[in-house]
Amino acid sequence: MTSRRAFLQAMGRAGGYGAVYLSMQAMGLLAAPRAFAGVPELAPNSGKGRSVVILGAGIAGLSAGYELSRAGYAVTILEARDRIGGRVWTIRGGDRVVQEGREDQLCTFDPGLYMNAGAARLPTEHHAIFHYARELNVPLEVMVNVNRSAAVDSGHDIVTQRRAVNDMRGHIAELLTKAIDRGALDGDLGVTDRDMLRTYLGDWGALSGKGQYLGSDRSGFSELPGGYGQAGREMDPLTLEQLMRHGDWNWPALFEETFDQQAPMFQPVGGMDRIAQAIYERISDHVRLSTPVTGIRSSDSGVTVTLQDGAPIVADYCLCTLPANYVAQLDHDFSAAKTASLSAALYVPSAKVAWEAPRFWEDAGIYGGLAWTEEASTVVWYPSGNWNSPKGVLMGAYSYGSRPASVAFTHMPLEERFANSRAVIERMHPGKSDLLAKPLSVAWNETEWSGGVGCAWSEEQRKTDYLELCRPEGRVFFAGEHLSYIPFWQEGAILSAFEAIKLVRERTAADGLVHADHR
Amino acid sequence: MTSRRAFLQAMGRAGGYGAVYLSMQAMGLLAAPRAFAGVPELAPNSGKGRSVVILGAGIAGLSAGYELSRAGYAVTILEARDRIGGRVWTIRGGDRVVQEGREDQLCTFDPGLYMNAGAARLPTEHHAIFHYARELNVPLEVMVNVNRSAAVDSGHDIVTQRRAVNDMRGHIAELLTKAIDRGALDGDLGVTDRDMLRTYLGDWGALSGKGQYLGSDRSGFSELPGGYGQAGREMDPLTLEQLMRHGDWNWPALFEETFDQQAPMFQPVGGMDRIAQAIYERISDHVRLSTPVTGIRSSDSGVTVTLQDGAPIVADYCLCTLPANYVAQLDHDFSAAKTASLSAALYVPSAKVAWEAPRFWEDAGIYGGLAWTEEASTVVWYPSGNWNSPKGVLMGAYSYGSRPASVAFTHMPLEERFANSRAVIERMHPGKSDLLAKPLSVAWNETEWSGGVGCAWSEEQRKTDYLELCRPEGRVFFAGEHLSYIPFWQEGAILSAFEAIKLVRERTAADGLVHADHR
Secondary structure (H helix, E strand, O other): OHHHHHHHHHHHHHOOHHHHHHHHHHOOOOOOOOOOOOOOOOOOOOOOOOEEEEEOOEHHHHHHHHHHHHOOOEEEEEOOOOOOEOOOOEEEOOOEEOOOOOOOEEOOOOOOOEEEOOOOOEEOOOHHHHHHHHHOOOOEEEOOOOOOOOEEEEOOEEEEHHHHHHHHHHHHHHHHHHHHHOOOOOOOOOHHHHHHHHHHHHHHOOOOOOOOOOOOHHHOEEEOOOEOOOOOEEOOOOOHHHHHHOHHHHHHHHHOOOHHHOOOEEEEOOOOHHHHHHHHHHHHHHEEOOOOEEEEEEOOOOEEEEEOOOOOEEEOEEEEOOOHHHHOOOEEOOOHHHHHHHHHOEEEOEEEEEEEEEOHHHHOOOOOEEEEEOOOOOEEEEOOOOOOOOEEEEEEEEEEOOOHHHHHHOOOOHHHHHHHHHHHHHHHOOOOHHHOEEEEEEEHHHOOOOOOOEEEOOHHHHHOHHHHHHOOEOOEEEOOHHHEOOOOOHHHHHHHHHHHHHHHHHHHHHHHHHHHHHO | OHHHHHHHHHHHHHOOHHHHHHHHHHOOOOOOOOOOOOOOOOOOOOOOOOEEEEEOOEHHHHHHHHHHHHOOOEEEEEOOOOOOEOOOOEEEOOOEEOOOOOOOEEOOOOOOOEEEOOOOOEEOOOHHHHHHHHHOOOOEEEOOOOOOOOEEEEOOEEEEHHHHHHHHHHHHHHHHHHHHHOOOOOOOOOHHHHHHHHHHHHHHOOOOOOOOOOOOHHHOEEEOOOEOOOOOEEOOOOOHHHHHHOHHHHHHHHHOOOHHHOOOEEEEOOOOHHHHHHHHHHHHHHEEOOOOEEEEEEOOOOEEEEEOOOOOEEEOEEEEOOOHHHHOOOEEOOOHHHHHHHHHOEEEOEEEEEEEEEOHHHHOOOOOEEEEEOOOOOEEEEOOOOOOOOEEEEEEEEEEOOOHHHHHHOOOOHHHHHHHHHHHHHHHOOOOHHHOEEEEEEEHHHOOOOOOOEEEOOHHHHHOHHHHHHOOEOOEEEOOHHHEOOOOOHHHHHHHHHHHHHHHHHHHHHHHHHHHHHO
């Protein structure tokens, strides 16, 4: 007992427990959980008599506040905006969209329609966010992420995804079959594996008996099969040359196997903010909206958070879930290393455009999923849910990433974004773009308190700035998607909050022992 | 006008219009529609004063009855069973499952739970069945058909589909890259395409800079990434040898690109029978349940259908939507060719097993989709919809096709089917099979009035028996999934019914002209 106490005391005094814990993790000495380990265990009343001020009512702050308040901590969540959710932002009719340097936009969507301006997907391997949906009874529905009937547009040449994906597969299978037959892989494969692979490639690529790719019904039909004499007519295969010269035709095959994008994908019924909202409803007494903070100071005895308006908040601990770029702007006395790392965090610009329209895409047999274009607007993202209802919100652009056209899109005047999106939709759905109404655009780089959609770390930064920002500063702990290996996702935000909760738990225990010694 | 009338008269007298129409279609002289052409146009009241008796209240008979009655025909639908839907059979608590040679089973599922014993999927390219869902306001929801987290079981070795699919892709990409680098494809590809393909393969296969497949996060993690120091740990890649030796691991990559299985897939909310039911509700006055027919006779003046019980039905026309194997058993005076072809139709056995259980698979993060096994039970098919509700119906087997184990499964005693299914589920979900309750099994080969799940035509038969069965016999017309190029699917049944409707329409017109001439 004595040595354990001494150890914890030393940690507590140095405020360094978190650092040690982290470095042990980073070195792989602590086993990370195989799958979702559940919410960190906090003993009932373990936080009694302790206060935590949480900065930010995004999903990190809300989930942490919910768990800490259940353990008896006196929680106060300070949120700069007049809404919770942070980059989980569902915009509905009546909502005002304020963007820096733009005229305000008023959303006038019909009741029941919404735009998920930020987070819009729940992969089933994101167990923590699913945990809250389950625990709080938030109804979920499938968010169609792949649609073989949807288009890919490359150089204004439009084909369906089923053609692009399956014709490419056929050509790859044919070429590899040829290489096997020519003996080019005899040194790599034994005779048995060669034969098995050749057989497999025949099935996988839909090759002819002679190992040629001559097209396949997987790529669809120019005349669909039907009754009686209607045998259907298959599409002529796209040639390998065509596929190679139309780079973006190949994108769906890459996108859909990304770990976080794999089928099936979900969304809360009614808008992505339903989960954050469900947490908020349970702790709304502890949340102060429209309360921007201006500074954080940690001392041996507590933390003081200063506000733009009103008296400072004093608490035993602080959990800061603000994006690093905003933490950098606060009045603080963090270490030089922390200060430098805060400034080094790179927030990625991104912009979406949404339209209200009658569901002309469903008339054409396209139910959900994404169409892709090489244009700056990047996608046409069809709504999932309320199938066959009169109207829907079509996401007409989601531009994101480092490609110059994408970055340019996130800084374009709204009308230019709308025009870009409209032109692509018109190309994919000739004659239908007149039906697009009530456009809205949100760029996260132009959204106050965010300044970007998420934080992109380089491999190198993961070893330096990232680790530094995970480290507590005295009684101040940190969380957010940027402090996780699942950046940009709610899951990363929650799991970083869980790590912060563990540090608060340990710090509370250490402080308790220190207090006991002083008695 | 005269020549047109003469032509139609000749057709009408010979009863051969349908045959000519069909042969023109078969020869490709009539353009088939590019996509869904819509319901065949029937002028208002064009069927007035005409009667049609329809045999079978499956989706073919119901859709035809609905359309014909809207055009003024006096429609009578005769259905042998005490329910509509045919092989669209949704079984709920309280329903009795009668199988030939088996003890009856009573379904005791909780309210809201169901088993789709037959049809269970709506591909979005099946425009005709979607048309009825839309027109009749049947709510749809996504039926998850692919789940990268679900298992594939080959030789009792179980891996996730994301590993099987993505590791195979990686190996294919690596091998083809090697072949390109060795010059094995220099004769097939120019330098530019070679370079582009090599680059593409690197992305597509997640290869290292040196063109090697060393594994990828697409195949998942042994430790998921998380907050702070939890970088995640990727799975070791399955080797090509392992993949080749575990044949069924490769099945998902083949299955999911089948045209009729491609994403996204839908189902009616509450059970597949909702669409058939919605049609039925509009024409229920015209449907006689529990009315098996025993014979059909066509004459110059009309059709007489004899019943097992009660007076024969006389009508101007008959539309027979019964499976060919049951038509063969009727008392009829069809041509020798038709008689031979009826007997040649091969109906495929198939069996499903369903269990009621708490949703332990969702506790494990598996939301919908199919797991695959080499065992006879073939699949574990997770329910879609009502996500995170307490219980669901797990389809624990869907055995179908010509593989000996599958055929054997469809003839097994029920307890043996249940045991087979249970063992597979236990292997995929250790410790959970105790939660499986209320098993039900339906084998279509043991279901009276069906005798199989659908009709399998050989390429050769498509030119002979199939064409013969599409041909009318006097005033008797035929429809059903077996008379389409989309066999086994509701879409094929409806589109064949549409073709039959066109023949009835033309015959009605011809008969009208004949009548006019006689006046």
